[in-house]
Amino acid sequence: MPESILSAKHLDLWYGENHALKDVSLDIPANRITALIGPSGCGKSTFLRTLNRMNDLIPNVKITGSLTYRGEEIYAPGQDVTALRKNIGMVFQKPNPFPMSIYDNVAYGPRTHGIRSRIKLDRIVEESLRGAAIWDEVKDRLKKPALGLSGGQQQRLCIARALAVKPDVLLMDESTSALDPISTSKIEELALELKQNYTIVIVTHNMQQAVRISDCTAFFLLGELIEFGNTEKMFSQPAEERTEAYITGRFG
Amino acid sequence: MKPTSLSRRRRAWDLGARLLLYASAAITCALLVFLIGYICFRGIPGLSVELLTTAESILKGTVGILPALQNTLFVIVLTILIVLPLGVGAAIYLTEYATNRRLVGAIEFATETLSGIPSILYALVGVIVFCTALHLQKTLVAGALTLVIMTLPTVLRSTQESLKTVPQSYREGALGLGSGKWHMIRTVVLPSSMDGFVTGCILAVGRVVGESAVLMYTVGLSTAAQYFPSITDLAMHPVASLLHLMKDSGATLTVSLYLYAKERADFAVAFSIATVLLALTVVINLLAAWAGRKLKRS
Numbered sequence: 001m002p003e004s005i006l007s008a009k010h011l012d013l014w015y016g017e018n019h020a021l022k023d024v025s026l027d028i029p030a031n032r033i034t035a036l037i038g039p040s041g042c043g044k045s046t047f048l049r050t051l052n053r054m055n056d057l058i059p060n061v062k063i064t065g066s067l068t069y070r071g072e073e074i075y076a077p078g079q080d081v082t083a084l085r086k087n088i089g090m091v092f093q094k095p096n097p098f099p100m101s102i103y104d105n106v107a108y109g110p111r112t113h114g115i116r117s118r119i120k121l122d123r124i125v126e127e128s129l130r131g132a133a134i135w136d137e138v139k140d141r142l143k144k145p146a147l148g149l150s151g152g153q154q155q156r157l158c159i160a161r162a163l164a165v166k167p168d169v170l171l172m173d174e175s176t177s178a179l180d181p182i183s184t185s186k187i188e189e190l191a192l193e194l195k196q197n198y199t200i201v202i203v204t205h206n207m208q209q210a211v212r213i214s215d216c217t218a219f220f221l222l223g224e225l226i227e228f229g230n231t232e233k234m235f236s237q238p239a240e241e242r243t244e245a246y247i248t249g250r251f252g
Numbered sequence: 253m254k255p256t257s258l259s260r261r262r263r264a265w266d267l268g269a270r271l272l273l274y275a276s277a278a279i280t281c282a283l284l285v286f287l288i289g290y291i292c293f294r295g296i297p298g299l300s301v302e303l304l305t306t307a308e309s310i311l312k313g314t315v316g317i318l319p320a321l322q323n324t325l326f327v328i329v330l331t332i333l334i335v336l337p338l339g340v341g342a343a344i345y346l347t348e349y350a351t352n353r354r355l356v357g358a359i360e361f362a363t364e365t366l367s368g369i370p371s372i373l374y375a376l377v378g379v380i381v382f383c384t385a386l387h388l389q390k391t392l393v394a395g396a397l398t399l400v401i402m403t404l405p406t407v408l409r410s411t412q413e414s415l416k417t418v419p420q421s422y423r424e425g426a427l428g429l430g431s432g433k434w435h436m437i438r439t440v441v442l443p444s445s446m447d448g449f450v451t452g453c454i455l456a457v458g459r460v461v462g463e464s465a466v467l468m469y470t471v472g473l474s475t476a477a478q479y480f481p482s483i484t485d486l487a488m489h490p491v492a493s494l495l496h497l498m499k500d501s502g503a504t505l506t507v508s509l510y511l512y513a514k515e516r517a518d519f520a521v522a523f524s525i526a527t528v529l530l531a532l533t534v535v536i537n538l539l540a541a542w543a544g545r546k547l548k549r550s
Contacts, residue, residue, distance in 0.1 A: 052428065057423075085429065085430040089428065090428040094421060096421035098422055098425065099443075109429040113430065158425070161429065165429055
């Protein structure tokens with residue numbers, strides 16, 4: 001296993017009275033794709049959203065335990081959430097491009113972080129769109145509204161937008177579940193390419209997807225981490241009975 | 253298939269409903285067209301350069317509405333300048349920052365109630381608070397401040413409603429890229445809710461233009477000549493001349509309309525004023541829509 005970049009130790013999370021994550025300990029390896037699987041409401045998305053503090057938006061969240069990014073406590077009182085989210089980018093379930101041009105969408109992040117030079121922005125936009133395998137499709141219509149793109153293109157645009165701030169980790173929250181199979185496979189191929197330079201964590205409901213693209217898999221059930229390990233091994237010889245029951249489709 | 257009695261009845265209902273709806277639409281449009289047409293028909297003949305560019309002169313026996321026009325525009329601009337930042341700011345706070353749901357609910361209920369209060373009560377508040385307690389007397393500034401209080405609920409509510417229509421996913425997307433909260437609001441949320449400000453602005457202007465009760469008691473009833481800043485005054489001493497104007501007292505267009513129609517029974521002038529008011533409203537609404545489109549694009 002390569003070194004871990006994100007590490008949770010005895011992490012507990014409550015939404016009000018609801019104990020959503022129970023004593024989760026997990027090391028996410030750098031430059032790999034880690035899949036989080038489990039039935040709806042098992043805590044996998046919640047866990048993903050603790051990694052870049054997107055849960056901060058929800059009132060009444062309580063978190064205990066330790067969660068570190070490159071050794072630094074993510075929930076430390078003085079943590080710069082803006083800088084954290086710049087390093088740990090996120091692609092959401094539904095494509096959510098802003099109602100602006102394609103160019104402005106990709107340039108949004110860099111501009112937010114203070115890049116004003118037209119030349120620099122042009123370069124970042126092109127690099128990011130190429131990185132998200134959508135440059136050829138949009139290079140002639142950069143000034144057109146992003147909402148005019150198809151769902152799959154919009155999602156790749158959102159990936160480009162996330163790449164434009166040069167993150168380290170990319171979180172993907174069921175990012176292909178709203179897309180057709182062809183768009184899905186494009187994004188899967190993209191993820192496999194991106195893992196050379198990025199650490200990717202995906203939440204997926206699609207077991208085949210986890211097998212196809214991930215290196216490690218974490219199986220969550222009712223807020224607990226049941227099993228975590230090499231994907232191939234987990235899907236061929238799961239250590240836990242409950243994992244086997246889930247991946248063979250006996251519940252979920 | 254042979255139509256059953258049930259399907260025949262349904263079709264009859266359908267036709268009946270459609271006719272009723274057509275009729276309501278037709279009556280509404282007809283009333284509106286008739287009203288505008290009648291005002292223009294009676295008002296346009298009385299319009300003249302003299303009417304629009306002079307003040308009333310009892311000595312010469314001429315009628316002019318320049319002071320009223322100036323007062324109206326001044327009150328509109330002053331009210332909007334104060335109410336927009338206040339209302340939009342409060343709406344942003346309530347929808348984006350406030351965490352106490354019950355407090356927000358209480359404030360929303362209060363603003364809803366305030367927007368339904370008859371304006372004569374606002375006039376009373378204006379007289380007691382601005383004219384008397386704050387010693388502003390009957391002046392344009394006292395009137396504008398009273399109108400700010402009156403239109404604040406409208407602007408607040410319409411802005412809030414438009415902020416609520418901005419999808420949560422836009423906010424998440426921006427925050428997920430490391431944007432700060434205010435940056436996110438300024439760059440993503442506000443541009444997407446521009447239509448709401450324009451609507452709020454138009455509604456507020458509409459209430460200001462149409463208001464008479466408040467202005468009678470807080471700005472005054474005089475239709476006589478008053479201070480009129482020349483272009484050179486405005487250019488050389490902008491602050492002083494605007495302050496002077498703020499402290500002026502006099503009737504606005506709506507109040508003069510009332511005075512001419514009710515107290516002097518001079519309906520020709522009243523209809524001319526109505527035509528001017530109508531034109532003013534159209535121009536302001538077009539301006540607001542244009543400004544909204546401009547802001548949205550930039």
